[in-house]
Amino acid sequence: MSNVLTENKKNSVSLSTEPIVKYLDVKKSFGDTHVLKGINLEIRPGEKIAVIGPSGSGKTTIIRMLMTLEEPTSGDIIVNGKNLWKMEKNGQLVKANEKHIREVRGDIGMVFQHFNLFPHMTILENCMAAPIHVKKENKDEVRERSIKMLERVGLGTKLDFYPSQLSGGQKQRVAMARALVMRPKIMLFDEVTSALDPELVGEVLEVIRDIAENDDMAMVLVTHEMEFALDIADKVLFLDQGVIAEQGTANEVLVDSKNERVQSFLKRFRKA
Protein backbone atom coordinates (compact mmCIF):
# COMPACT_ATOMS: atom_id res chain seq x y z
CA MET A 1 0.00 0.00 0.00
CA SER A 2 2.63 2.53 0.96
CA ASN A 3 4.42 2.46 -2.37
CA VAL A 4 1.05 2.97 -4.03
CA LEU A 5 0.78 6.17 -2.05
CA THR A 6 4.13 7.51 -3.23
CA GLU A 7 3.25 6.44 -6.79
CA ASN A 8 0.20 8.65 -6.51
CA LYS A 9 2.13 11.57 -5.15
CA LYS A 10 4.28 11.59 -8.24
CA ASN A 11 1.31 12.03 -10.50
CA SER A 12 -0.80 14.14 -8.26
CA VAL A 13 -2.06 17.46 -9.38
CA SER A 14 -1.41 20.73 -7.73
CA LEU A 15 -4.60 21.90 -6.10
CA SER A 16 -3.91 25.48 -7.02
CA THR A 17 -4.68 24.95 -10.71
CA GLU A 18 -8.07 26.09 -11.88
CA PRO A 19 -10.50 23.23 -12.46
CA ILE A 20 -11.11 22.42 -16.10
CA VAL A 21 -14.57 21.05 -15.32
CA LYS A 22 -17.04 22.06 -12.63
CA TYR A 23 -20.36 20.40 -11.83
CA LEU A 24 -22.56 22.86 -9.94
CA ASP A 25 -25.45 21.18 -8.12
CA VAL A 26 -26.21 18.99 -11.12
CA LYS A 27 -29.37 16.93 -10.91
CA LYS A 28 -30.74 14.34 -13.28
CA SER A 29 -34.06 12.54 -13.35
CA PHE A 30 -35.45 10.06 -15.82
CA GLY A 31 -39.18 10.55 -15.47
CA ASP A 32 -39.88 10.02 -11.79
CA THR A 33 -36.54 8.41 -10.99
CA HIS A 34 -34.19 10.92 -9.44
CA VAL A 35 -30.88 9.45 -10.46
CA LEU A 36 -28.53 12.25 -9.43
CA LYS A 37 -29.57 14.48 -6.57
CA GLY A 38 -27.11 17.31 -6.65
CA ILE A 39 -23.58 16.63 -7.82
CA ASN A 40 -20.78 19.09 -7.06
CA LEU A 41 -17.48 18.12 -8.52
CA GLU A 42 -14.30 19.67 -9.81
CA ILE A 43 -11.91 18.11 -12.27
CA ARG A 44 -8.45 19.66 -12.50
CA PRO A 45 -6.19 19.49 -15.53
CA GLY A 46 -4.41 16.15 -15.55
CA GLU A 47 -6.33 14.77 -12.62
CA LYS A 48 -7.14 11.03 -12.61
CA ILE A 49 -10.49 10.34 -11.00
CA ALA A 50 -12.03 6.93 -10.40
CA VAL A 51 -15.80 6.72 -9.90
CA ILE A 52 -17.08 3.70 -8.04
CA GLY A 53 -20.38 2.71 -6.52
CA PRO A 54 -23.21 0.22 -6.69
CA SER A 55 -25.02 -0.57 -9.92
CA GLY A 56 -27.64 2.04 -10.76
CA SER A 57 -26.06 4.71 -8.55
CA GLY A 58 -25.62 7.07 -11.53
CA LYS A 59 -21.92 6.66 -12.38
CA THR A 60 -22.52 6.39 -16.10
CA THR A 61 -25.00 9.23 -16.05
CA ILE A 62 -22.46 11.59 -14.48
CA ILE A 63 -19.97 11.22 -17.30
CA ARG A 64 -22.59 10.98 -20.05
CA MET A 65 -23.79 14.46 -19.08
CA LEU A 66 -20.28 15.81 -19.52
CA MET A 67 -20.06 14.15 -22.96
CA THR A 68 -23.44 15.79 -23.80
CA LEU A 69 -25.10 12.42 -24.27
CA GLU A 70 -27.56 13.18 -21.47
CA GLU A 71 -28.92 16.58 -20.53
CA PRO A 72 -28.99 17.54 -16.83
CA THR A 73 -32.42 18.22 -15.37
CA SER A 74 -30.97 21.17 -13.44
CA GLY A 75 -27.64 22.65 -12.43
CA ASP A 76 -24.68 23.65 -14.54
CA ILE A 77 -21.62 21.97 -15.96
CA ILE A 78 -18.78 24.38 -16.66
CA VAL A 79 -16.00 23.37 -19.04
CA ASN A 80 -13.03 25.70 -19.50
CA GLY A 81 -15.11 28.46 -17.95
CA LYS A 82 -17.98 27.97 -20.38
CA ASN A 83 -21.42 26.64 -19.56
CA LEU A 84 -21.83 23.36 -21.44
CA TRP A 85 -25.60 23.19 -21.73
CA LYS A 86 -26.51 26.86 -21.70
CA MET A 87 -25.52 29.89 -23.71
CA GLU A 88 -26.13 33.57 -23.58
CA LYS A 89 -28.60 35.08 -25.99
CA ASN A 90 -29.78 38.69 -25.76
CA GLY A 91 -28.40 38.85 -22.23
CA GLN A 92 -30.29 35.74 -21.11
CA LEU A 93 -29.17 32.19 -20.43
CA VAL A 94 -30.93 29.85 -22.83
CA LYS A 95 -30.56 26.21 -23.86
CA ALA A 96 -27.38 25.86 -25.89
CA ASN A 97 -27.59 25.18 -29.61
CA GLU A 98 -25.45 22.65 -31.43
CA LYS A 99 -22.78 25.19 -32.35
CA HIS A 100 -22.24 26.23 -28.75
CA ILE A 101 -22.21 22.66 -27.48
CA ARG A 102 -19.69 21.61 -30.11
CA GLU A 103 -17.41 24.50 -29.15
CA VAL A 104 -17.47 23.59 -25.48
CA ARG A 105 -17.22 19.79 -25.70
CA GLY A 106 -14.28 19.81 -28.12
CA ASP A 107 -11.79 19.00 -25.34
CA ILE A 108 -13.69 15.97 -24.12
CA GLY A 109 -13.34 12.39 -25.35
CA MET A 110 -14.98 9.17 -24.27
CA VAL A 111 -14.45 5.43 -24.42
CA PHE A 112 -17.50 3.21 -24.10
CA GLN A 113 -18.26 -0.12 -22.55
CA HIS A 114 -19.24 -1.59 -25.92
CA PHE A 115 -16.46 0.09 -27.96
CA ASN A 116 -18.83 1.57 -30.56
CA LEU A 117 -16.27 1.40 -33.34
CA PHE A 118 -17.55 2.33 -36.79
CA PRO A 119 -18.00 -1.07 -38.46
CA HIS A 120 -17.87 0.23 -42.03
CA MET A 121 -14.40 1.74 -41.60
CA THR A 122 -11.00 0.15 -41.12
CA ILE A 123 -9.42 0.82 -37.76
CA LEU A 124 -7.15 3.42 -39.32
CA GLU A 125 -10.18 5.16 -40.85
CA ASN A 126 -11.89 4.97 -37.47
CA CYS A 127 -9.04 7.01 -36.03
CA MET A 128 -8.75 9.45 -38.92
CA ALA A 129 -12.40 10.40 -39.46
CA ALA A 130 -12.86 12.93 -36.70
CA PRO A 131 -9.54 14.83 -36.89
CA ILE A 132 -10.08 15.27 -40.63
CA HIS A 133 -13.76 16.11 -40.69
CA VAL A 134 -14.27 17.72 -37.30
CA LYS A 135 -10.97 19.48 -36.74
CA LYS A 136 -10.22 19.93 -40.46
CA GLU A 137 -6.63 18.85 -39.94
CA ASN A 138 -4.24 17.90 -42.69
CA LYS A 139 -4.94 14.37 -43.90
CA ASP A 140 -1.33 13.18 -44.12
CA GLU A 141 -0.52 14.53 -40.72
CA VAL A 142 -3.61 12.84 -39.26
CA ARG A 143 -2.71 9.55 -40.93
CA GLU A 144 0.77 9.64 -39.46
CA ARG A 145 -0.51 10.49 -36.01
CA SER A 146 -3.22 7.80 -36.19
CA ILE A 147 -0.71 5.15 -37.20
CA LYS A 148 1.56 6.16 -34.31
CA MET A 149 -1.37 5.97 -31.94
CA LEU A 150 -2.45 2.55 -33.18
CA GLU A 151 1.14 1.36 -32.83
CA ARG A 152 1.14 2.68 -29.30
CA VAL A 153 -1.89 0.56 -28.40
CA GLY A 154 -0.29 -2.44 -30.09
CA LEU A 155 -2.31 -2.54 -33.31
CA GLY A 156 0.20 -1.14 -35.75
CA THR A 157 0.06 -4.28 -37.87
CA LYS A 158 -3.71 -4.27 -38.30
CA LEU A 159 -4.34 -0.81 -39.74
CA ASP A 160 -6.52 -2.09 -42.59
CA PHE A 161 -8.54 -4.51 -40.51
CA TYR A 162 -12.22 -3.92 -39.93
CA PRO A 163 -13.51 -3.92 -36.35
CA SER A 164 -15.34 -7.20 -36.94
CA GLN A 165 -11.98 -8.88 -37.49
CA LEU A 166 -10.67 -7.97 -34.03
CA SER A 167 -11.04 -9.36 -30.52
CA GLY A 168 -12.87 -7.37 -27.88
CA GLY A 169 -9.63 -6.25 -26.25
CA GLN A 170 -8.25 -5.10 -29.57
CA LYS A 171 -11.46 -3.22 -30.35
CA GLN A 172 -11.30 -1.40 -27.07
CA ARG A 173 -7.68 -0.42 -27.71
CA VAL A 174 -8.70 0.96 -31.10
CA ALA A 175 -11.47 2.91 -29.40
CA MET A 176 -8.88 4.47 -27.11
CA ALA A 177 -6.58 5.33 -29.98
CA ARG A 178 -9.53 6.88 -31.81
CA ALA A 179 -10.30 9.09 -28.82
CA LEU A 180 -6.64 9.98 -28.26
CA VAL A 181 -5.90 11.24 -31.77
CA MET A 182 -8.41 14.00 -31.07
CA ARG A 183 -6.06 15.16 -28.27
CA PRO A 184 -8.73 15.64 -25.63
CA LYS A 185 -7.94 17.39 -22.37
CA ILE A 186 -10.41 15.17 -20.55
CA MET A 187 -11.01 11.49 -21.27
CA LEU A 188 -14.01 9.63 -19.93
CA PHE A 189 -14.00 5.85 -19.54
CA ASP A 190 -17.24 4.02 -18.83
CA GLU A 191 -16.46 0.54 -17.53
CA VAL A 192 -14.32 -0.07 -20.56
CA THR A 193 -13.31 -3.57 -19.49
CA SER A 194 -16.61 -4.96 -18.31
CA ALA A 195 -17.75 -6.25 -21.72
CA LEU A 196 -14.48 -8.14 -22.18
CA ASP A 197 -13.55 -11.75 -21.56
CA PRO A 198 -11.45 -11.85 -18.38
CA GLU A 199 -8.26 -12.77 -20.22
CA LEU A 200 -8.53 -9.61 -22.35
CA VAL A 201 -8.97 -7.16 -19.48
CA GLY A 202 -5.26 -6.89 -18.76
CA GLU A 203 -4.20 -5.60 -22.17
CA VAL A 204 -6.80 -2.81 -22.02
CA LEU A 205 -5.84 -1.79 -18.48
CA GLU A 206 -2.21 -1.66 -19.60
CA VAL A 207 -3.11 0.91 -22.24
CA ILE A 208 -5.04 3.01 -19.73
CA ARG A 209 -2.13 2.86 -17.33
CA ASP A 210 0.19 3.96 -20.11
CA ILE A 211 -2.06 6.92 -20.89
CA ALA A 212 -2.38 7.82 -17.23
CA GLU A 213 1.37 7.78 -16.70
CA ASN A 214 2.51 9.45 -19.89
CA ASP A 215 -0.22 11.81 -21.03
CA ASP A 216 -1.23 14.87 -19.11
CA MET A 217 -4.94 14.79 -19.82
CA ALA A 218 -7.51 14.52 -17.07
CA MET A 219 -9.20 11.14 -16.83
CA VAL A 220 -12.46 10.07 -15.29
CA LEU A 221 -12.81 6.31 -15.00
CA VAL A 222 -16.02 4.61 -14.04
CA THR A 223 -14.71 1.23 -13.02
CA HIS A 224 -15.23 -1.95 -11.09
CA GLU A 225 -11.49 -2.66 -11.09
CA MET A 226 -10.73 -1.56 -7.53
CA GLU A 227 -7.09 -2.53 -7.51
CA PHE A 228 -6.58 -0.63 -10.70
CA ALA A 229 -8.42 2.44 -9.40
CA LEU A 230 -6.30 2.34 -6.27
CA ASP A 231 -3.24 2.24 -8.43
CA ILE A 232 -3.75 5.11 -10.82
CA ALA A 233 -6.39 7.42 -9.35
CA ASP A 234 -5.53 10.72 -7.64
CA LYS A 235 -9.05 10.87 -6.37
CA VAL A 236 -11.81 8.33 -5.87
CA LEU A 237 -15.50 9.19 -5.77
CA PHE A 238 -17.93 6.80 -4.16
CA LEU A 239 -21.36 7.35 -5.60
CA ASP A 240 -24.39 6.12 -3.76
CA GLN A 241 -28.10 6.82 -4.11
CA GLY A 242 -27.54 9.76 -6.38
CA VAL A 243 -24.93 11.64 -4.35
CA ILE A 244 -21.17 11.58 -3.94
CA ALA A 245 -21.21 9.80 -0.61
CA GLU A 246 -17.47 9.80 -0.11
CA GLN A 247 -14.45 11.22 -1.87
CA GLY A 248 -10.74 11.44 -1.29
CA THR A 249 -7.51 9.81 -2.30
CA ALA A 250 -7.68 6.18 -3.28
CA ASN A 251 -6.40 5.13 0.12
CA GLU A 252 -8.80 7.35 2.00
CA VAL A 253 -11.82 5.92 0.21
CA LEU A 254 -10.85 2.36 -0.58
CA VAL A 255 -8.75 1.51 2.46
CA ASP A 256 -9.42 3.80 5.38
CA SER A 257 -13.03 4.85 4.86
CA LYS A 258 -15.26 4.68 7.91
CA ASN A 259 -18.33 5.19 5.76
CA GLU A 260 -20.60 2.21 6.33
CA ARG A 261 -21.97 2.15 2.81
CA VAL A 262 -18.49 2.22 1.33
CA GLN A 263 -17.48 -0.66 3.51
CA SER A 264 -20.49 -2.78 2.72
CA PHE A 265 -20.04 -2.00 -0.97
CA LEU A 266 -16.41 -3.05 -0.87
CA LYS A 267 -17.24 -6.15 1.14
CA ARG A 268 -19.93 -7.22 -1.30
CA PHE A 269 -17.53 -6.44 -4.06
CA ARG A 270 -14.73 -8.60 -2.73
CA LYS A 271 -17.10 -11.53 -2.37
CA ALA A 272 -18.25 -11.31 -5.95
Place this chain on the structure above:
Amino acid sequence: MIIISAIIEITPQLLRGLGITISVLLASAIIAYIVAFVAGLSRVSNNVILNKATGVYVEVFRGTSLIVQLFWLYYAIPMLFGIQLGSNWWTGVIAIGLNYGAYLSEVVRGSILAVDKGQTEAAIALNMSRYQRMRLIILPQAVRMMLPEFGNYTIQIMKATSLVSLIGMRDILYYGDIMRSTNLSQAPLIYVIVLFIYFILALPFIWLTRKGETIAKKGVVS
Protein backbone atom coordinates in the same frame (compact mmCIF):
# COMPACT_ATOMS: atom_id res chain seq x y z
CA MET B 1 -43.88 -27.26 -83.79
CA ILE B 2 -46.92 -25.04 -84.14
CA ILE B 3 -46.27 -23.68 -80.69
CA ILE B 4 -42.66 -22.93 -81.44
CA SER B 5 -43.49 -21.06 -84.59
CA ALA B 6 -46.17 -19.16 -82.67
CA ILE B 7 -43.62 -18.21 -80.02
CA ILE B 8 -41.21 -17.08 -82.69
CA GLU B 9 -43.96 -14.98 -84.18
CA ILE B 10 -45.32 -13.47 -80.96
CA THR B 11 -42.13 -12.67 -79.08
CA PRO B 12 -40.73 -9.99 -81.44
CA GLN B 13 -44.12 -8.32 -81.47
CA LEU B 14 -44.12 -8.10 -77.69
CA LEU B 15 -40.53 -6.94 -77.56
CA ARG B 16 -41.51 -3.80 -79.45
CA GLY B 17 -42.70 -2.66 -76.02
CA LEU B 18 -39.43 -3.48 -74.31
CA GLY B 19 -37.98 0.01 -74.70
CA ILE B 20 -40.95 1.64 -73.00
CA THR B 21 -41.05 -0.93 -70.20
CA ILE B 22 -37.36 -0.48 -69.46
CA SER B 23 -37.34 3.31 -69.74
CA VAL B 24 -40.38 3.58 -67.44
CA LEU B 25 -38.72 1.16 -65.02
CA LEU B 26 -35.43 3.05 -64.88
CA ALA B 27 -36.98 6.51 -64.64
CA SER B 28 -39.58 5.60 -62.02
CA ALA B 29 -36.99 3.68 -59.99
CA ILE B 30 -34.67 6.70 -59.96
CA ILE B 31 -37.51 9.00 -58.93
CA ALA B 32 -38.59 6.52 -56.26
CA TYR B 33 -35.05 6.32 -54.85
CA ILE B 34 -34.63 10.09 -54.71
CA VAL B 35 -38.05 10.58 -53.16
CA ALA B 36 -37.28 7.79 -50.71
CA PHE B 37 -34.14 9.47 -49.40
CA VAL B 38 -35.63 12.95 -49.26
CA ALA B 39 -38.78 11.72 -47.52
CA GLY B 40 -36.96 9.21 -45.33
CA LEU B 41 -34.53 11.84 -44.07
CA SER B 42 -37.39 14.28 -43.50
CA ARG B 43 -39.09 11.62 -41.40
CA VAL B 44 -36.13 11.40 -39.04
CA SER B 45 -35.45 15.15 -38.96
CA ASN B 46 -36.15 17.35 -35.96
CA ASN B 47 -38.19 19.74 -38.07
CA VAL B 48 -41.75 19.01 -36.95
CA ILE B 49 -43.47 20.53 -39.97
CA LEU B 50 -41.26 18.72 -42.46
CA ASN B 51 -41.65 15.53 -40.51
CA LYS B 52 -45.46 15.68 -40.31
CA ALA B 53 -45.94 16.81 -43.90
CA THR B 54 -43.83 13.93 -45.17
CA GLY B 55 -45.74 11.57 -42.92
CA VAL B 56 -49.00 12.61 -44.58
CA TYR B 57 -47.51 12.07 -48.04
CA VAL B 58 -46.25 8.62 -47.11
CA GLU B 59 -49.52 7.47 -45.58
CA VAL B 60 -51.65 8.81 -48.46
CA PHE B 61 -49.53 7.16 -51.12
CA ARG B 62 -49.18 3.90 -49.25
CA GLY B 63 -52.83 3.84 -48.24
CA THR B 64 -54.33 4.21 -51.71
CA SER B 65 -53.81 2.13 -54.79
CA LEU B 66 -51.27 2.93 -57.45
CA ILE B 67 -53.76 2.53 -60.27
CA VAL B 68 -56.07 5.15 -58.75
CA GLN B 69 -53.12 7.50 -58.22
CA LEU B 70 -52.14 6.97 -61.84
CA PHE B 71 -55.62 7.77 -63.10
CA TRP B 72 -55.81 10.73 -60.79
CA LEU B 73 -52.62 12.20 -62.19
CA TYR B 74 -53.70 11.33 -65.72
CA TYR B 75 -57.33 12.51 -65.70
CA ALA B 76 -57.89 14.69 -62.64
CA ILE B 77 -54.84 16.96 -62.62
CA PRO B 78 -55.38 18.27 -66.15
CA MET B 79 -59.06 18.88 -65.40
CA LEU B 80 -58.53 20.56 -62.04
CA PHE B 81 -55.47 22.63 -62.77
CA GLY B 82 -55.46 22.78 -66.52
CA ILE B 83 -51.89 21.47 -66.64
CA GLN B 84 -50.41 18.32 -68.09
CA LEU B 85 -47.60 16.56 -66.29
CA GLY B 86 -45.86 16.41 -69.61
CA SER B 87 -46.37 13.30 -71.71
CA ASN B 88 -48.12 10.07 -70.72
CA TRP B 89 -44.67 8.69 -70.13
CA TRP B 90 -44.00 11.34 -67.50
CA THR B 91 -47.40 10.83 -65.89
CA GLY B 92 -46.72 7.12 -65.52
CA VAL B 93 -43.19 7.61 -64.27
CA ILE B 94 -44.23 10.21 -61.69
CA ALA B 95 -47.12 8.12 -60.39
CA ILE B 96 -45.00 5.00 -59.98
CA GLY B 97 -42.06 7.00 -58.59
CA LEU B 98 -44.17 8.75 -55.96
CA ASN B 99 -45.97 5.57 -54.97
CA TYR B 100 -42.86 3.45 -54.50
CA GLY B 101 -40.96 6.43 -53.12
CA ALA B 102 -43.45 6.40 -50.27
CA TYR B 103 -42.85 2.73 -49.52
CA LEU B 104 -39.10 3.06 -49.88
CA SER B 105 -38.96 6.12 -47.64
CA GLU B 106 -40.15 3.86 -44.85
CA VAL B 107 -37.25 1.53 -45.65
CA VAL B 108 -34.84 4.48 -45.47
CA ARG B 109 -36.33 5.69 -42.21
CA GLY B 110 -36.37 2.23 -40.66
CA SER B 111 -32.76 1.55 -41.61
CA ILE B 112 -31.56 4.86 -40.21
CA LEU B 113 -33.35 4.16 -36.94
CA ALA B 114 -31.95 0.63 -36.89
CA VAL B 115 -28.34 1.80 -36.72
CA ASP B 116 -27.11 1.16 -33.19
CA LYS B 117 -27.47 4.17 -30.88
CA GLY B 118 -23.88 3.62 -29.75
CA GLN B 119 -22.76 4.74 -33.20
CA THR B 120 -24.35 8.15 -32.75
CA GLU B 121 -22.91 8.39 -29.25
CA ALA B 122 -19.41 7.57 -30.42
CA ALA B 123 -19.75 10.18 -33.16
CA ILE B 124 -20.90 12.77 -30.63
CA ALA B 125 -17.93 11.88 -28.43
CA LEU B 126 -15.75 12.74 -31.43
CA ASN B 127 -17.58 16.08 -31.62
CA MET B 128 -19.21 15.47 -34.98
CA SER B 129 -22.09 17.69 -36.03
CA ARG B 130 -25.54 16.25 -36.73
CA TYR B 131 -24.83 16.46 -40.43
CA GLN B 132 -21.44 14.75 -40.13
CA ARG B 133 -22.96 11.99 -38.02
CA MET B 134 -25.59 11.32 -40.66
CA ARG B 135 -23.24 11.48 -43.63
CA LEU B 136 -20.16 9.72 -42.26
CA ILE B 137 -21.55 7.28 -39.73
CA ILE B 138 -25.28 6.59 -39.92
CA LEU B 139 -26.10 6.65 -43.64
CA PRO B 140 -23.23 4.43 -44.81
CA GLN B 141 -24.41 1.76 -42.39
CA ALA B 142 -28.10 2.33 -43.06
CA VAL B 143 -27.64 2.09 -46.82
CA ARG B 144 -26.13 -1.38 -46.45
CA MET B 145 -29.22 -2.44 -44.55
CA MET B 146 -31.49 -0.92 -47.20
CA LEU B 147 -30.03 -2.80 -50.17
CA PRO B 148 -32.15 -5.97 -49.98
CA GLU B 149 -35.41 -4.05 -49.61
CA PHE B 150 -34.45 -1.68 -52.41
CA GLY B 151 -33.90 -4.73 -54.61
CA ASN B 152 -37.29 -6.17 -53.70
CA TYR B 153 -39.10 -2.94 -54.37
CA THR B 154 -37.30 -2.49 -57.67
CA ILE B 155 -38.71 -5.82 -58.79
CA GLN B 156 -42.14 -4.58 -57.77
CA ILE B 157 -41.59 -1.35 -59.67
CA MET B 158 -40.76 -3.38 -62.74
CA LYS B 159 -44.01 -5.28 -62.42
CA ALA B 160 -45.91 -2.06 -61.80
CA THR B 161 -44.65 -0.52 -65.04
CA SER B 162 -47.25 -2.61 -66.88
CA LEU B 163 -49.92 -0.25 -65.53
CA VAL B 164 -48.79 2.44 -67.96
CA SER B 165 -50.44 0.42 -70.73
CA LEU B 166 -53.70 1.68 -69.20
CA ILE B 167 -52.84 5.27 -70.06
CA GLY B 168 -51.89 4.43 -73.61
CA MET B 169 -48.20 3.74 -73.28
CA ARG B 170 -47.00 1.05 -75.66
CA ASP B 171 -45.11 -1.23 -73.32
CA ILE B 172 -44.86 -5.02 -73.41
CA LEU B 173 -48.28 -5.58 -71.90
CA TYR B 174 -49.85 -3.11 -74.34
CA TYR B 175 -48.61 -5.14 -77.31
CA GLY B 176 -49.78 -8.31 -75.60
CA ASP B 177 -53.27 -6.86 -75.28
CA ILE B 178 -53.28 -5.75 -78.91
CA MET B 179 -52.29 -9.17 -80.14
CA ARG B 180 -54.83 -10.92 -77.96
CA SER B 181 -57.66 -8.73 -79.24
CA THR B 182 -56.90 -9.69 -82.80
CA ASN B 183 -56.12 -13.31 -82.05
CA LEU B 184 -58.12 -14.50 -79.05
CA SER B 185 -57.21 -18.18 -79.33
CA GLN B 186 -53.55 -17.33 -78.72
CA ALA B 187 -54.31 -15.46 -75.46
CA PRO B 188 -52.88 -18.12 -73.10
CA LEU B 189 -49.64 -18.34 -75.00
CA ILE B 190 -49.30 -14.58 -75.41
CA TYR B 191 -49.60 -13.97 -71.67
CA VAL B 192 -47.25 -16.80 -70.81
CA ILE B 193 -44.64 -15.14 -72.97
CA VAL B 194 -45.42 -11.77 -71.37
CA LEU B 195 -44.89 -13.33 -67.95
CA PHE B 196 -41.70 -14.92 -69.08
CA ILE B 197 -40.30 -11.63 -70.42
CA TYR B 198 -41.06 -9.90 -67.13
CA PHE B 199 -39.39 -12.73 -65.27
CA ILE B 200 -36.26 -12.43 -67.40
CA LEU B 201 -36.26 -8.70 -66.72
CA ALA B 202 -36.53 -9.36 -62.99
CA LEU B 203 -33.60 -11.77 -62.91
CA PRO B 204 -30.83 -9.18 -62.63
CA PHE B 205 -32.68 -7.49 -59.78
CA ILE B 206 -33.25 -10.78 -58.02
CA TRP B 207 -29.54 -11.40 -58.30
CA LEU B 208 -28.70 -7.88 -57.06
CA THR B 209 -31.03 -8.33 -54.12
CA ARG B 210 -29.24 -11.51 -53.09
CA LYS B 211 -25.93 -9.71 -53.42
CA GLY B 212 -27.33 -6.83 -51.36
CA GLU B 213 -28.27 -9.25 -48.62
CA THR B 214 -24.70 -10.50 -48.33
CA ILE B 215 -23.33 -6.96 -48.28
CA ALA B 216 -25.90 -5.96 -45.69
CA LYS B 217 -24.86 -8.82 -43.44
CA LYS B 218 -21.19 -8.04 -43.78
CA GLY B 219 -21.30 -4.28 -43.37
CA VAL B 220 -23.06 -3.67 -40.11
CA VAL B 221 -21.92 -6.10 -37.46
CA SER B 222 -19.17 -4.53 -35.39
